[in-house]
Amino acid sequence: MADSMNLDSGHHEHHAPSGWTRWLTTTNHKDIGSMYLIFSLIMFFIGGAMAMIIRLELFQPGLQFVDPQFYNSMVTMHALIMIFGVVMPAWTGFANWLIPMMIGAPDMALPRLNNWSFWILPFAFSLLLLTLFIPGGAPAGGWTMYPPLVLQTGAAFPFLIFAVHFLGASSIGGAINVLATVFNMRAPGMTLLKLPLFVWTWIITGFLLIASLPVLAGAVTMLLTDKYFGTSFFSAAGGGDPVMFQHIFWFFGHPEVYILILPAFGVVSAIIPTFARKPLFGYQSMVYAVAAIAFLSFIVWAHHMFTVGMPLAGELFFMYTTILIAVPTGVKVFNWVATMWKGAMTFETPMLFALGFVILFTIGGFSGLMLGVTPVDFQYHDTYFVVAHFHYVLVTGAIYSLIAATYFWLPKWTGHMYNETLGKWHFWLSTISVNVLFFPQHFLGLAGMPRRIPDYSVQFAEFNMISSIGGWVYGLSQLLFVYIIIKCVRGGKKASDRVWDGAHGLEWTLASPAPYHSFDTPPDPSTIEGGVR
Amino acid sequence: MSQASNPDKYYVPEGSWWPLVSTIALFVIFLGAALTFNIGATGSPVLILGFLLLLVVFVGWFGVVIRESENGLYNSQVDVSFRMGMLWFIFSEVMFFAAFFGALYYARIYSVPWIGGEGAGEATNEFLWPEFKSAWPLLSPPSEYGFTEFKETIGAWGVPFWNTMILLTSGGTVTWAHWGLIREDRKQLIIGLALTVLLGIIFVLMQAEEYMHAYGDLGLTLNSGIYGATFFMLTGFHGFHVSMGTLMLAVILFRAMKGHFTPKNHFAFEAVAWYWHFVDVVWIGLFIFVYWI
Numbered sequence A: 001m002a003d004s005m006n007l008d009s010g011h012h013e014h015h016a017p018s019g020w021t022r023w024l025t026t027t028n029h030k031d032i033g034s035m036y037l038i039f040s041l042i043m044f045f046i047g048g049a050m051a052m053i054i055r056l057e058l059f060q061p062g063l064q065f066v067d068p069q070f071y072n073s074m075v076t077m078h079a080l081i082m083i084f085g086v087v088m089p090a091w092t093g094f095a096n097w098l099i100p101m102m103i104g105a106p107d108m109a110l111p112r113l114n115n116w117s118f119w120i121l122p123f124a125f126s127l128l129l130l131t132l133f134i135p136g137g138a139p140a141g142g143w144t145m146y147p148p149l150v151l152q153t154g155a156a157f158p159f160l161i162f163a164v165h166f167l168g169a170s171s172i173g174g175a176i177n178v179l180a181t182v183f184n185m186r187a188p189g190m191t192l193l194k195l196p197l198f199v200w201t202w203i204i205t206g207f208l209l210i211a212s213l214p215v216l217a218g219a220v221t222m223l224l225t226d227k228y229f230g231t232s233f234f235s236a237a238g239g240g241d242p243v244m245f246q247h248i249f250w251f252f253g254h255p256e257v258y259i260l261i262l263p264a265f266g267v268v269s270a271i272i273p274t275f276a277r278k279p280l281f282g283y284q285s286m287v288y289a290v291a292a293i294a295f296l297s298f299i300v301w302a303h304h305m306f307t308v309g310m311p312l313a314g315e316l317f318f319m320y321t322t323i324l325i326a327v328p329t330g331v332k333v334f335n336w337v338a339t340m341w342k343g344a345m346t347f348e349t350p351m352l353f354a355l356g357f358v359i360l361f362t363i364g365g366f367s368g369l370m371l372g373v374t375p376v377d378f379q380y381h382d383t384y385f386v387v388a389h390f391h392y393v394l395v396t397g398a399i400y401s402l403i404a405a406t407y408f409w410l411p412k413w414t415g416h417m418y419n420e421t422l423g424k425w426h427f428w429l430s431t432i433s434v435n436v437l438f439f440p441q442h443f444l445g446l447a448g449m450p451r452r453i454p455d456y457s458v459q460f461a462e463f464n465m466i467s468s469i470g471g472w473v474y475g476l477s478q479l480l481f482v483y484i485i486i487k488c489v490r491g492g493k494k495a496s497d498r499v500w501d502g503a504h505g506l507e508w509t510l511a512s513p514a515p516y517h518s519f520d521t522p523p524d525p526s527t528i529e530g531g532v533r
Numbered sequence B: 001m002s003q004a005s006n007p008d009k010y011y012v013p014e015g016s017w018w019p020l021v022s023t024i025a026l027f028v029i030f031l032g033a034a035l036t037f038n039i040g041a042t043g044s045p046v047l048i049l050g051f052l053l054l055l056v057v058f059v060g061w062f063g064v065v066i067r068e069s070e071n072g073l074y075n076s077q078v079d080v081s082f083r084m085g086m087l088w089f090i091f092s093e094v095m096f097f098a099a100f101f102g103a104l105y106y107a108r109i110y111s112v113p114w115i116g117g118e119g120a121g122e123a124t125n126e127f128l129w130p131e132f133k134s135a136w137p138l139l140s141p142p143s144e145y146g147f148t149e150f151k152e153t154i155g156a157w158g159v160p161f162w163n164t165m166i167l168l169t170s171g172g173t174v175t176w177a178h179w180g181l182i183r184e185d186r187k188q189l190i191i192g193l194a195l196t197v198l199l200g201i202i203f204v205l206m207q208a209e210e211y212m213h214a215y216g217d218l219g220l221t222l223n224s225g226i227y228g229a230t231f232f233m234l235t236g237f238h239g240f241h242v243s244m245g246t247l248m249l250a251v252i253l254f255r256a257m258k259g260h261f262t263p264k265n266h267f268a269f270e271a272v273a274w275y276w277h278f279v280d281v282v283w284i285g286l287f288i289f290v291y292w293i
């Protein structure tokens, strides 16, 4: 039986397999990368539709369209989908497509594990999305799953827990693969300090994933046993503590936000030098900064819990470590700006999105600093200010860099150029609308509007209306992105191998579109320039 | 298919249905478990179906890999990839246990003393359970509702001590088996592995005995407040890992008897041995922090 499950043994290396089953059984990093990216794009619109519902309800004060329970489940599902279904799979998709090409390898180190990690995703999200249609509805206790509230979830509860377990397994599998690939499959001459920064940021991300996701798995396992098996981890009546869940959750949660953003740093560090036509400024300091951020990310978690009650020493410790993260983050922003200094800059779409990233992500970083100051956070915590903060770092941070990366590498993947005019439209529509969407939320938060609530007092009405309009424009603009991608896959101007005249790195030495097996034999070491050049 | 003999050429395995089938198996298991939690035993056939599917996957997928390995398809680069994969996987397991050790630590150092009125917990104690005194082991939980008290804990120097000895010895026997493999002494390999499997089985049986003692005689259950919760979660997940490890060792033993493995090429043996040592180290942590101090 087992043998019949293998595909065309013997001659598989000569050509790409055909037929639709190719996608189900594939061990090819490009096939798997494409599936990750397509999946992520689909989830982006599912999660996005939920965001549109949220903004619809918030357009005016009062309850108009949905009932509060459903509103809460939209907020919860939106977050879970965007984090676990969009940004994380997208980064793994990029890792799949790019890392073997960047390090001169034929494929990922563990190709079947790779396929397994991908196929978990549609099944895990089926489990989660199924809950929208069961009695009691989808989980509504927030993506942070705090007890005791989350323990009141109805029939959806075990689906939520198992979906999280399942997704964790996928991410760990993906991370193991990336680490084994980078440490074992580099072409001769590709030393560690020659790796492109995207690869470096993924090394660190992989480590963060393997170190933090099992902790989340443990946390939700304790929720499960608390609900069904009578344990009392998070119940003071039995000697446990609901706050303990928050500690364990955020021990995962803060590294998680860096899992979402570190590969973005890598992407931006590839795009800016290309369009500034200058080598990246401070390559080594970039590597060290990422490592420092990763280390610090494990000792700042309780900045999410300043208001929950902690000994004073704890409040101080977590404030100082949090503010310390600004140092390596500042190093990175400084280096990007220094790279552009006196460069021969052009502003193609990937560069526009990368620049948008640098500016808008920095705004999110600054609001993060404000939140990191304990006494100040007492005012801002659980308000729209926090919502504004994490959307600046996630939408104009992670999503912007994902879009930039797509425009940057799409010609290499498809062999065609995308439509530059439409790309610029996409950038300007997105950038204007995203600020209309999220900037007013800072003011709402500072004025005291709480987050995760379907109704609000009338003095918040104007800003919410503005924000909702921005939200819909932003949402609609993303349809343009899909259109541009489909058009580019179908045809368009033929892309050269190097695609961008300032592009450096092994992936640009391959043909466009890239061959099915990236490097059948190791590349010529003299073509390896290294991240510093 | 002569990649092994040509080390300059990279090896990429052919396509396989197993990844997809195994995700389906896991999906069915999760679905079945969720149904069982929601509607009781009516949901359990789905759960059982899922586990059967998973069994097929284990036999099938590992079968393919073993056959490919024995046919010499894997070059040394593949071997290193497997090793790295296994080490990172074990690291993820370490972090999984860290969550539960963290919970134990938090309960002992913070939550129980706070509920008992120490530190910042003065008001907590006064308003919630003024009678409650902080102690560890916590024989009676703060609230008398919904939790069972228990008489005493399982002491460190009885069965747990002997179990420690058993696991430590089994770490030795598996290493001895490894030496046998490297020196091409099949007999030593097989005897060493058989001893290790046997010790694993004895450990699990003794642990099961302990659980029955705890539930039956001491009244110590999952429901015995935070002590019972941390005790059974930590030892339970560990026991599960020992069982898995024993099963894997048994497979390795079986393969060794069929003549698999060479002194140079025995990734599967080493992976399982590493896993076994990991389980061993976790036990030491358990023995010290759960049973002893």
Ligand code: HEM
Pocket (backbone or CB within 6 Å): A144, A257, A258, A260, A261, A303, A304, A322, A323, A325, A326, A329, A364, A365, A366, A367, A368, A369, A371, A372, A373, A377, A380, A381, A382, A386, A389, A390, A393, A394, A397, A398
């Ligand atoms: C300079 C760097 C950063 C600092 C100092 C910082 C600080 C903070 C603080 C203190 C909070 C808690 C606010 C509260 O709940 O009262 C917070 C929330 C949050 N941050 Fe950041 N942050 C930084 C960067 C990032 C990045 C890079 C991301 C993700 C890409 C991120 C994502 C989030 C998210 C998702 C939340 C909200 C979590 C929730 O409650 O659901 N942050 N941040």
Ligand SMILES: [Cu+2]
Pocket (backbone or CB within 6 Å): A253, A254, A257, A300, A301, A303, A304
């Ligand atoms: Cu944080």
